[in-house]
Amino acid sequence: TAPTAAREDADPGVEPAHADHSMSALRERCDALHDEIVAGQRGAVDRQHALGKLTARERLDLLLDEGSFVEIDMYRRHQIHGLGMEKRRPHTDGVVTGSGTINGRRVFVCAQDFTIFGGSLGEAHALKIQKVMDLAVSTGSPFIAINDSGGARIQEGVMSLNGYGGIFQRSVQASGVIPQISVVLGPCAGGAAYSTALSDVTFMVHDTAQLYLTGPDVVEAVTGQRVTHAELGGAQVHGTRSGIATFVHDDEESCLKDVRYLLSLLPANNLETPPRLPGRDAAADLRPRLAEIVPAEPSKPYDMRAVIGEIVDDGEFMELHEAWAANVICALARIDGEVIGLVANQPMVLAGVLDVAASQKAARFVRFCDAFSIPLVTLVDVPGFLPGTDQEYAGIIRHGAKLLYAYCDATVPRIQVILRKAYGGAYIVMDSRSIGADLSLAWPTNEIAVMGAGGAVSVLHRRELAAAPDPDALRAELVADYTRQLMHPHHAAERGLVDDVIDPVHTRSALARGLAMLRDKRRQPVPRKHGNLPL
Ligand code: HXC
Numbered sequence: 001t002a003p004t005a006a007r008e009d010a011d012p013g014v015e016p017a018h019a020d021h022s023m024s025a026l027r028e029r030c031d032a033l034h035d036e037i038v039a040g041q042r043g044a045v046d047r048q049h050a051l052g053k054l055t056a057r058e059r060l061d062l063l064l065d066e067g068s069f070v071e072i073d074m075y076r077r078h079q080i081h082g083l084g085m086e087k088r089r090p091h092t093d094g095v096v097t098g099s100g101t102i103n104g105r106r107v108f109v110c111a112q113d114f115t116i117f118g119g120s121l122g123e124a125h126a127l128k129i130q131k132v133m134d135l136a137v138s139t140g141s142p143f144i145a146i147n148d149s150g151g152a153r154i155q156e157g158v159m160s161l162n163g164y165g166g167i168f169q170r171s172v173q174a175s176g177v178i179p180q181i182s183v184v185l186g187p188c189a190g191g192a193a194y195s196t197a198l199s200d201v202t203f204m205v206h207d208t209a210q211l212y213l214t215g216p217d218v219v220e221a222v223t224g225q226r227v228t229h230a231e232l233g234g235a236q237v238h239g240t241r242s243g244i245a246t247f248v249h250d251d252e253e254s255c256l257k258d259v260r261y262l263l264s265l266l267p268a269n270n271l272e273t274p275p276r277l278p279g280r281d282a283a284a285d286l287r288p289r290l291a292e293i294v295p296a297e298p299s300k301p302y303d304m305r306a307v308i309g310e311i312v313d314d315g316e317f318m319e320l321h322e323a324w325a326a327n328v329i330c331a332l333a334r335i336d337g338e339v340i341g342l343v344a345n346q347p348m349v350l351a352g353v354l355d356v357a358a359s360q361k362a363a364r365f366v367r368f369c370d371a372f373s374i375p376l377v378t379l380v381d382v383p384g385f386l387p388g389t390d391q392e393y394a395g396i397i398r399h400g401a402k403l404l405y406a407y408c409d410a411t412v413p414r415i416q417v418i419l420r421k422a423y424g425g426a427y428i429v430m431d432s433r434s435i436g437a438d439l440s441l442a443w444p445t446n447e448i449a450v451m452g453a454g455g456a457v458s459v460l461h462r463r464e465l466a467a468a469p470d471p472d473a474l475r476a477e478l479v480a481d482y483t484r485q486l487m488h489p490h491h492a493a494e495r496g497l498v499d500d501v502i503d504p505v506h507t508r509s510a511l512a513r514g515l516a517m518l519r520d521k522r523r524q525p526v527p528r529k530h531g532n533l534p535l
């Protein structure tokens with residue numbers, strides 16, 4: 001059998017004639033073509049490896065359970081003429097598509113093949129992706145796209161753009177129905193970049209992955225700015241600044257392993273619940289360290305991740321956007337075998353304030369958890385929203401409202417735990433009972449108020465303090481009085497806004513009991529077309 005390249009060059013559209021039409025000869029030729037396509041073109045595969053990248057098929061081998069991949073549309077080729085395209089009609093058209101399993105659970109996948117037309121997306125390529133997306137939705141299975149592509153295939157013009165449109169349309173319709181995961185392992189330019197933004201979660205790897213709407217050449221031509229691929233859209237940029245990369249990895253192997261782990265925490269679709277593991281007797285599990293990690297003084301920092309480690313099963317949690325908006329933590333974990341989504345202020349970063357980025361990060365996470373029936377646990381230790389012109393001009397009102405909206409709209413079981421301070425709007429937004437938390441627990445160190453004692457006294461007693469012979473002594477007295485009256489541990493509990501004041505060491509057990517209590521929660525929202533989320 002002629003190698004693929006020769007076959008393409010020799011024959012633009014028609015298969016070569018063969019004399020032998022016996023069953024064995026037909027089978028042999030089919031097998032040979034199959035093997036040829038799977039092997040790929042040697043030189044191109046070597047170039048891909050030399051770039052530090054695996055091939056599309058090697059990636060699928062790492063992602064899927066061994067031997068589970070069922071390929072669809074392997075023989076598909078473009079039907080384009082002009083610009084020399086009729087001479088190059090490689091099978092697969094630059095994307096490997098199909099289905100397989102991850103830990104025995106079905107998923108649909110596409111993996112772009114950079115060795116063919118730079119993984120660029122033409123009509124046939126797009127139709128292949130659309131076909132597996134449709135199958136993912138109709139079978140209620142997660143969809144995983146591995147991106148390694150130069151974007152819209154230039155030679156196919158408007159049909160490439162049309163192909164992207166069809167993918168976006170499907171992605172939006174599938175949003176909240178099946179988990180959609182993008183894995184960026186090479187260039188991901190132009191239209192492809194929007195696919196990642198429309199998916200639920202985006203993985204990237206350092207060095208080889210780039211994600212941007214327009215590449216460095218276009219940037220320079222239009223703006224005169226010279227910028228490298230990595231500076232423009234590397235994993236570092238999207239993991240720390242734009243917030244587009246949810247997870248960033250050093251290499252493809254660890255990245256694909258983590259995709260498998262993420263899938264183990266998600267349901268296959270919105271009609272299922274996340275996979276449960278056997279219980280751990282968490283309801284009887286006391287954690288003395290919790291009383292030591294958190295200082296009683298409200299402004300002393302500590303690492304909230306240490307608290308989370310004590311609360312969740314095996315101290316294991318998967319943090320989303322670890323290096324972006326680190327003042328709020330969003331993580332998936334389990335308590336007593338049940339998957340939960342954790343939203344927590346991080347007093348170690350910017351004192352745990354809520355700002356534009358933190359609001360966006362947490363809002364998107366809350367929507368994600370709610371869409372996929374993941375109960376929410378919110379750990380509160382927040383001094384408020386970050387004040388100042390930077391934040392106001394950047395639209396903190398609009399972005400903070402996203403978080404508010406996301407919580408108000410969420411129908412999954414919701415438990416709030418107030419560790420220390422919970423001031424002002426940030427108290428309301430961090431899943432207070434008033435916006436629909438099902439259970440609110442507070443530690444004895446809780447301080448829920450419009451603002452901290454110092455600020456409150458300054459506002460309420462400005463004139464008295466200015467006129468006082470000893471302002472410091474008067475201030476101390478007023479602060480003590482304010483604290484005694486409005487900020488004692490049971491103030492909110494006496495008013496039903498906190499359901500229980502718990503010893504910190506009981507936090508894990510109280511959450512396990514709370515989650516069990518709320519497990520069958522149902523809430524039917526009033527029918528409407530859709531709400532108007534403050535975007
Ligand atoms: C057709 C493409 C291609 C494209 C790359 N190739 N991008 N073919 N259409 N969009 C081909 C190259 O011609 C080359 O073919 C092979 O893929 C490998 O590309 P190289 O440039 O040699 O590789 P490399 O140096 O690694 O650079 C990769 C790259 C660069 C950064 C992706 O190719 C590039 O900048 N491509 C264009 C990116 C882009 O602007 N895309 C359009 C975006 S607009 P041979 O035959 O030599 O192997 C868009 C609109 C959609 O997507 C918007 C919807 C909202």
